[in-house]
Amino acid sequence: MKLKLDQMTPRQIVQELDKYIIGQDKAKKAVAIALRNRTRRQKLAEDLREEIYPKNIIMIGSTGVGKTEIARRLSKLAGAPFIKVEATKYTEVGYVGRDVESMVRDLMAAGVAMVKAELQESLAEEARLRTEEILLDLLLPGTPSAETREKFREKLLAGEFDDKKVEIQVSGKSGGPAIEVMSGSNLEELDMNLSGALGNIFGQRKKKRTVSIKQAREVLFAEELDKLVDMEQVVDLARDRVQNMGIIFIDEIDKIASRSTEGRGGADVSREGVQRDILPIVEGSKVTTKWGAVDTSHVLFIAAGAFHMSKPSDLIPELQGRFPIRVELEDLTREDFQRILTQPKNSLLLQYKELLSTEGVDVQFTDEGVARLAEIAFEVNSRTENIGARRLHTVLELLLEELSFTAPEIPGQTVVITAPYVEERLGTIVHDEDLARFIL
Ligand SMILES: Nc1ncnc2c1ncn2[C@@H]1O[C@H](COP(=O)(O)OP(=O)(O)OP(=O)(O)O)[C@@H](O)[C@H]1O
Ligand SMILES: [Mg+2]
Numbered sequence: 001m002k003l004k005l006d007q008m009t010p011r012q013i014v015q016e017l018d019k020y021i022i023g024q025d026k027a028k029k030a031v032a033i034a035l036r037n038r039t040r041r042q043k044l045a046e047d048l049r050e051e052i053y054p055k056n057i058i059m060i061g062s063t064g065v066g067k068t069e070i071a072r073r074l075s076k077l078a079g080a081p082f083i084k085v086e087a088t089k090y091t092e093v094g095y096v097g098r099d100v101e102s103m104v105r106d107l108m109a110a111g112v113a114m115v116k117a118e119l120q121e122s123l124a125e126e127a128r129l130r131t132e133e134i135l136l137d138l139l140l141p142g143t144p145s146a147e148t149r150e151k152f153r154e155k156l157l158a159g160e161f162d163d164k165k166v167e168i169q170v171s172g173k174s175g176g177p178a179i180e181v182m183s184g185s186n187l188e189e190l191d192m193n194l195s196g197a198l199g200n201i202f203g204q205r206k207k208k209r210t211v212s213i214k215q216a217r218e219v220l221f222a223e224e225l226d227k228l229v230d231m232e233q234v235v236d237l238a239r240d241r242v243q244n245m246g247i248i249f250i251d252e253i254d255k256i257a258s259r260s261t262e263g264r265g266g267a268d269v270s271r272e273g274v275q276r277d278i279l280p281i282v283e284g285s286k287v288t289t290k291w292g293a294v295d296t297s298h299v300l301f302i303a304a305g306a307f308h309m310s311k312p313s314d315l316i317p318e319l320q321g322r323f324p325i326r327v328e329l330e331d332l333t334r335e336d337f338q339r340i341l342t343q344p345k346n347s348l349l350l351q352y353k354e355l356l357s358t359e360g361v362d363v364q365f366t367d368e369g370v371a372r373l374a375e376i377a378f379e380v381n382s383r384t385e386n387i388g389a390r391r392l393h394t395v396l397e398l399l400l401e402e403l404s405f406t407a408p409e410i411p412g413q414t415v416v417i418t419a420p421y422v423e424e425r426l427g428t429i430v431h432d433e434d435l436a437r438f439i440l
Helices: 010-018 025-042 067-076 087-091 102-139 146-157 177-182 188-203 213-228 231-245 266-283 317-321 334-342 348-357 367-383 390-409 419-431 433-439
Strands: 057-060 082-086 165-171 206-212 247-251 286-289 292-295 300-305 325-328 362-365 414-417
Touching (some): 010 025, 010 067, 025 057, 025 067, 025 300, 025 325, 067 082, 082 087, 087 266, 102 146, 102 213, 102 231, 102 247, 102 292, 206 213, 231 292, 266 317, 334 367, 334 390, 348 362, 348 390, 367 390, 367 419, 390 419
Parallel strands (some): 057 300, 082 247, 362 414
Antiparallel strands (some): 286 292
């Protein structure tokens, strides 16, 4: 079984990240330690526990070196509610009231969904049994003998009634188009207050429908599962988990750091405004959600940015202080590129190989071919613009364009991508800087 995040040691967390991200050991370690510290904190006496605040992290590194990728992989580790937001989202013109608190509401929503799914899994068998009884009631109206009922049960389980039609009551979905139209920006709060009331008016209406036993089973199972799950318990557990294990990843934080102190334009003011809005959340405050107040004091914040145009010291001092841990991600080398192509689980090369295998074409990459590809990506990066590992995508796409196009016409063939093959397709482009700039 998959380990839960709160049981994983720093080494295990790093090992998990290693499966997908090449290098960047410092960043992986920092993240792993921060996560473990929260588990440690949980084990302390309450008075001390309240004193220990998370050590938030800023990841600094050029574009395309794995910052967001680390976050993406963290989110897959089980058991910790996680969301990723882009800091720039809050500077957008028209974004109602720069609603930074929405990040906490979203985190809580993630926590509720996570806990609900876990509880549902543990209750699935119970719900299945209940569904079975209801289906038997539908198939055998009146009061049949116990014997008959058991016979029907056997047949039901064997799927013999699957196509038989029955009539069931289904509850109409609450909400409806009228509410959809309004939602979108900052109407979540409105929704928070209204959903309960509207739910009562529209939600409980039951409709009769004739369906097959097979469909009935699905509908009834979902309904029974819903009834079994105690939402109050879900919310309590979720709040607890969000407050103590929640992670908010704030991407592109460098974009809200303003550089100059003099002659600032509107954009700078707006950026600084966002920092000021974010500050209380990072410092710890209670945010109202539709599941009640959520305290952010012990939520872990991980921020990331390229910081090409600005530095972490361009952030407002209070915010800097709340992100005491800085880790730098390294620029990727030619060797890194070579490894990124081949080593990660579901690596790029594997993806292309699998895609083309659906056409019956077997693509193989020789070591020399891969090495040449990595070299080309690296060269183009250093001669035009360094976009990190993203360059691998553009290079590969161009390399395999022709093959991708013709693959359906050559099923059964094996295509070996050798160094000369790579050279033939990409050589001229790489050596012409202008061409490279436009095509790769
Ligand atoms: N170290 C790495 N190991 C494996 N894959 C990587 C690595 N770095 C980048 N990639 C791949 O390159 C792509 C871009 O990486 P990512 O989104 O993490 O960039 P980033 O550091 O967040 O850049 P930006 O500052 O532009 O947001 C992703 O598809 C990712 O899988
Ligand atoms: Mg990114």
